[in-house]
Amino acid sequence: MHSLLNTIVPSVLQLSAMATQMLIISPQLSLISAFVIPAMALTVGCLGEKLRAISNDANLSTASLAAYLNEVFPSILFVKANNTEPNERIRFQLLASADLSARLKKKQVKILIPQIVQIMFFGLLFILGSTSIIVSRGSFNCSVLVSFMTSLVLLIDPIQDVGKAYNELKQGEPAIERLFNLTLFKSQVIEKPDAVDLASVTGEVKVCGLSFSYGDGTAPVLDGLNLHIKAGETIALVGPSGGGKTTLVKLLLRLYEPLSGSILLDGCDIRNIQLQSLRRHVGLVTQDSVLFAGTIAENIGYRDLLSGVDMDRVRFAAETANADGFIKCLPDQLAIARALYQNPSILILDEATSALDSRSELLVRQALERLMQDRTVVVIAHRVETLLMAQRIFLLNQGKLQQLSHSALLDAQPTQLVV
Numbered sequence: 001m002h003s004l005l006n007t008i009v010p011s012v013l014q015l016s017a018m019a020t021q022m023l024i025i026s027p028q029l030s031l032i033s034a035f036v037i038p039a040m041a042l043t044v045g046c047l048g049e050k051l052r053a054i055s056n057d058a059n060l061s062t063a064s065l066a067a068y069l070n071e072v073f074p075s076i077l078f079v080k081a082n083n084t085e086p087n088e089r090i091r092f093q094l095l096a097s098a099d100l101s102a103r104l105k106k107k108q109v110k111i112l113i114p115q116i117v118q119i120m121f122f123g124l125l126f127i128l129g130s131t132s133i134i135v136s137r138g139s140f141n142c143s144v145l146v147s148f149m150t151s152l153v154l155l156i157d158p159i160q161d162v163g164k165a166y167n168e169l170k171q172g173e174p175a176i177e178r179l180f181n182l183t184l185f186k187s188q189v190i191e192k193p194d195a196v197d198l199a200s201v202t203g204e205v206k207v208c209g210l211s212f213s214y215g216d217g218t219a220p221v222l223d224g225l226n227l228h229i230k231a232g233e234t235i236a237l238v239g240p241s242g243g244g245k246t247t248l249v250k251l252l253l254r255l256y257e258p259l260s261g262s263i264l265l266d267g268c269d270i271r272n273i274q275l276q277s278l279r280r281h282v283g284l285v286t287q288d289s290v291l292f293a294g295t296i297a298e299n300i301g302y303r304d305l306l307s308g309v310d311m312d313r314v315r316f317a318a319e320t321a322n323a324d325g326f327i328k329c330l331p332d333q334l335a336i337a338r339a340l341y342q343n344p345s346i347l348i349l350d351e352a353t354s355a356l357d358s359r360s361e362l363l364v365r366q367a368l369e370r371l372m373q374d375r376t377v378v379v380i381a382h383r384v385e386t387l388l389m390a391q392r393i394f395l396l397n398q399g400k401l402q403q404l405s406h407s408a409l410l411d412a413q414p415t416q417l418v419v
């Protein structure tokens, strides 16, 4: 509003002053010039309408990009675990380039409009002026004509338009600098050139002396962890919030590098396995089930969205997850169906804490039991029933693992585990 007033008030004052001066210099020429006004108004109206449509496109493309980023950034753990970073990169590039071209078009039109108006203004005046001179057969006083034309020229201030465009570019500079800084960021997780692609794994996991912290000089979140999970075994992790359960899962998916120690999958250090291959064998079912824009089938076959979703596998996954109604599919069932579609050898289950009604609870529990069959399962457990499904239970607290007995847990918490 402030900038609008800053532009309009001086313009109106300048226009009134020049119009008065022109009337004093030559009422006849002022009358002729007045004929230009409807033509100019029509031109400005048409161009304004075009700019409105283009601005609308640019706003929509920016909104689509923002909505996409809002959806993907909170789900980045899920995206990485599903090996779909390349898909997301392509989707981002498509949306970003559409947004870029829409916004460039808007800028071009915004810059072109004052030039077109200017050319038309002077063109029409030139035609009107020369016609009137010819018609009056040279009876116009030359000095009157020059002062009149000078007043006209001063009506349009091209420098102001250039200044406005320059300011807009300047306003965009910090955002562009920030984007360039982001592109300089290098991931610490680097795939070795000779990393192997494991076609299939039994699901045996060995954690050897694993230590990790999120930053230099910060306290270790994991401190010399040792754990051997046999193929097909289900283990449960419990512990206080911030105890490091999710961090252990992130290291298993190789989203971060450990400070020291290693994780072996079927005896092979995960640093020697291709990231795509590792994350194909490790399925992640998180508490906050991610729902992407699209059909339920596309959500279940999410990891194959670009290469083509296998509908037979989607149907099988949905039926096994009790989600084959497709219409009243619970988020938990959707997440389970997604993992069934992936069919990983190792399943990481971050159990939901939210309460479901008893029928939904039964459906989800049945689906979970089917999903956990014949796989190695690491479950971050919150419910006693889930803990009892595990062969071994570990408490992860202050970076250390401690095995707990089933009976000790049952004595401690009758319904829900809060350590």
Ligand SMILES: Nc1ncnc2c1ncn2[C@@H]1O[C@H](COP(=O)(O)OP(=O)(O)OP(=O)(O)O)[C@@H](O)[C@H]1O
Residues within 6 Å of the ligand: 214, 221, 239, 240, 241, 242, 243, 244, 245, 246, 247, 248
């Ligand atoms: N990206 C990160 N950067 C810095 N610190 C982090 C990051 N993620 C987690 N942490 C910290 O690491 C510690 C362990 O977090 P983690 O999420 O692994 O715990 P958790 O046991 O899974 O907790 P919860 O049950 O609440 O999910 C916490 O102190 C947390 O604040």
